[in-house]
Amino acid sequence: MNRIEKTFAALRENQKKAFVPYIMAGDGGLETLVDRLALLEKFGATAVEVGVPFSDPVADGPTIQRAGLRALANGTTLRGIIQEIEKARKVVSIPIILMTYLNPIYSYGIAEFVRDIRNAGVDGCIIPDLPIEEEKIIVPELEAAEVELIRLVTLTTPLERIKTISSRGKGFLYTVTVKGITGVRNEYDAELTNFLKSVKEVSKIPVMAGFGISSKEQIQEISKYSDGVIVGSKIVDLFEQNLLSEMEDLMSVSKQKSNV
Ligand SMILES: O=P(O)(O)OC[C@@H](O)[C@@H](O)c1c[nH]c2ccccc12
Numbered sequence: 001m002n003r004i005e006k007t008f009a010a011l012r013e014n015q016k017k018a019f020v021p022y023i024m025a026g027d028g029g030l031e032t033l034v035d036r037l038a039l040l041e042k043f044g045a046t047a048v049e050v051g052v053p054f055s056d057p058v059a060d061g062p063t064i065q066r067a068g069l070r071a072l073a074n075g076t077t078l079r080g081i082i083q084e085i086e087k088a089r090k091v092v093s094i095p096i097i098l099m100t101y102l103n104p105i106y107s108y109g110i111a112e113f114v115r116d117i118r119n120a121g122v123d124g125c126i127i128p129d130l131p132i133e134e135e136k137i138i139v140p141e142l143e144a145a146e147v148e149l150i151r152l153v154t155l156t157t158p159l160e161r162i163k164t165i166s167s168r169g170k171g172f173l174y175t176v177t178v179k180g181i182t183g184v185r186n187e188y189d190a191e192l193t194n195f196l197k198s199v200k201e202v203s204k205i206p207v208m209a210g211f212g213i214s215s216k217e218q219i220q221e222i223s224k225y226s227d228g229v230i231v232g233s234k235i236v237d238l239f240e241q242n243l244l245s246e247m248e249d250l251m252s253v254s255k256q257k258s259n260v
Contacts, residue, residue, distance in 0.1 A: 003123045004095045004148050004171040007047060008206045008227070018046035018172075018208060018228025019219070019254030021235040022099070024067035025050050025084070026076025028239060033084040036239065037092045043251040045094055049126065049230060050085065052078055052100035059128050061183030063233035067240070078104045078113075082120045089121035097124040097150060097171075110138055118145040124171050126150045132165055150174050155195055159202060166203035173203050175226065178211045183233050185212035196225035219253050228254075 001009070011018055021040050025033055033050075040048050051064065053071035060068065078100070085096055098117055105113045105127070117125070125147055130138070132151065142149050148171035153162045156179060166173045177192055178185065189195075200207050209222045210230030219229050231250075238247040 017223040020047050020230045022049040022232035025081040026071030027067040034088045037088045043248050044254040047095035049097045054101050061181040067236045086120035095123040098122050099126040114141040124148040124150050163202045172206040172208045176211045177209045184214040
């Protein structure tokens, strides 16, 4: 079993919901990455999503885009990130999921990329611009390396397709809770709860909800209809402003037991 599967199996056993923070690698300097990952683990993160800065992101909202530009401006490279993750692996035991668009993987070289992330201790990969029809360009390598591809579905994905997508993976299904890009939001689509319920019904793997989630109330509410949440922009903001006790407080919800 991959580390992601094991982690989710343990959560289920303890009746807990997952909290997966997203951070942009290299924001604040690449040398902060190891410490930030360790801190997120200490605050109760179930796993962590590490973003690779890229000049032409597709799904990123303004907060993540700015973080990406800051990271690029201080010279962050995919190679550097992988090296820091390898160092982090000595002190961090939660699953590490790398989020990158296809382009940086292509320029790194697919086989080299998979070999290096695997050796560094990466457990999963999110590639938002890789449709399932094109997966064969990398999935055989990822499978051989036991690195899980985390696939995304959105509010506009037909249920049949969600079934197909969820049957391919073993990690979790990333369910995008908005029609749009990443970023803090105050309101959700009226269909969201029903949508999450139907995704939960068809998916054999854990269903994680992400995009637009930033408050404790939202985390608790959305966790009722999913196996947990992914929080990006809010965490990026809190790191940028160095509001670490606020982060700890926000993440404390992940330590509570859930009864759903
Ligand atoms: O920032 P938000 O709204 O909390 O959403 C999470 C998101 O940032 C993170 O998972 C992410 C950042 N960039 C992405 C691109 C595609 C899918 C997901 C992501």
